Amino acid sequence: MDKKIDPLKRFHNEDWHTPEGRHVREFVFGINDGLVTTVGFIAGVTGALVSVKLVLMSGMAEILAGTISMFFGSFLATRSQNEFYQKEINREKREIRENPSKEIEEIYEIYEGKGFTKEEIDPIAKRLISDKKNLLDFMIQDELNISLDYYEKPLKNASYTGLSFLAGGIPPLLPYFFEKNSVVAMIYAIIVSFLVLVLTGTLKSRITKTGWLKSSLEMVLIGGSAAAVGFICGKFISLV
Numbered sequence: 001m002d003k004k005i006d007p008l009k010r011f012h013n014e015d016w017h018t019p020e021g022r023h024v025r026e027f028v029f030g031i032n033d034g035l036v037t038t039v040g041f042i043a044g045v046t047g048a049l050v051s052v053k054l055v056l057m058s059g060m061a062e063i064l065a066g067t068i069s070m071f072f073g074s075f076l077a078t079r080s081q082n083e084f085y086q087k088e089i090n091r092e093k094r095e096i097r098e099n100p101s102k103e104i105e106e107i108y109e110i111y112e113g114k115g116f117t118k119e120e121i122d123p124i125a126k127r128l129i130s131d132k133k134n135l136l137d138f139m140i141q142d143e144l145n146i147s148l149d150y151y152e153k154p155l156k157n158a159s160y161t162g163l164s165f166l167a168g169g170i171p172p173l174l175p176y177f178f179e180k181n182s183v184v185a186m187i188y189a190i191i192v193s194f195l196v197l198v199l200t201g202t203l204k205s206r207i208t209k210t211g212w213l214k215s216s217l218e219m220v221l222i223g224g225s226a227a228a229v230g231f232i233c234g235k236f237i238s239l240v
């Protein structure tokens with residue numbers, strides 16, 4: 001609308017496009033996983049006629065183990081992704097050095113794919129091959145389909161995922177601190193989990209700019225059915 005706004009700046013003012021907005025993946029994944037695992041766990045052991053204290057203690061052990069596992073899982077996953085991208089980029093660098101004529105062919109292929117004519121590509125290709133750095137950036141984005149800011153910090157992702165798991169895992173366990181009847185505590189835990197899923201969905205919708213109702217329903221449906229499946233499996237196994 002307003003032509004004076006720098007499109008790049010406008011783009012980056014939206015939460016989703018800020019680096020932090022990207023971490024919506026870690027938050028949603030961690031919270032959902034922490035909550036679902038804990039509720040499934042609680043519901044599973046409650047049927048076995050155990051004391052509230054035992055549910056609380058084993059629940060805390062479960063959350064701790066889950067947090068550590070999510071932390072290292074995310075750390076390794078992020079590092080592997082960085083390594084894979086870096087390897088691809090190194091190979092592209094080598095190809096540019098060793099087989100530049102093949103790269104020129106690729107420039108034409110890529111732009112022909114975008115609907116450019118040979119005459120239109122000629123000056124672009126000339127410009128690209130005159131600067132090795134430009135050519136590499138172009139190949140990274142258009143041939144490898146890797147973003148130039150692909151690098152994600154393993155420790156940061158790991159912390160977000162681990163802490164989100166912890167944040168999702170603790171609420172279902174809270175009723176066990178106050179309620180002495182384990183079945184009543186389990187019902188509270190389910191209600192608390194429902195509320196946390198709605199809250200997470202609402203927060204997620206603020207980052208992704210989607211409707212809060214749709215976002216919350218999605219969290220409740222997916223998280224709820226995962227917990228239900230976990231519960232049914234637990235029951236089935238305990239029956240067998």
Ligand SMILES: [Zn+2]
Binds near residue numbers: 092
């Ligand atoms: Zn290439």
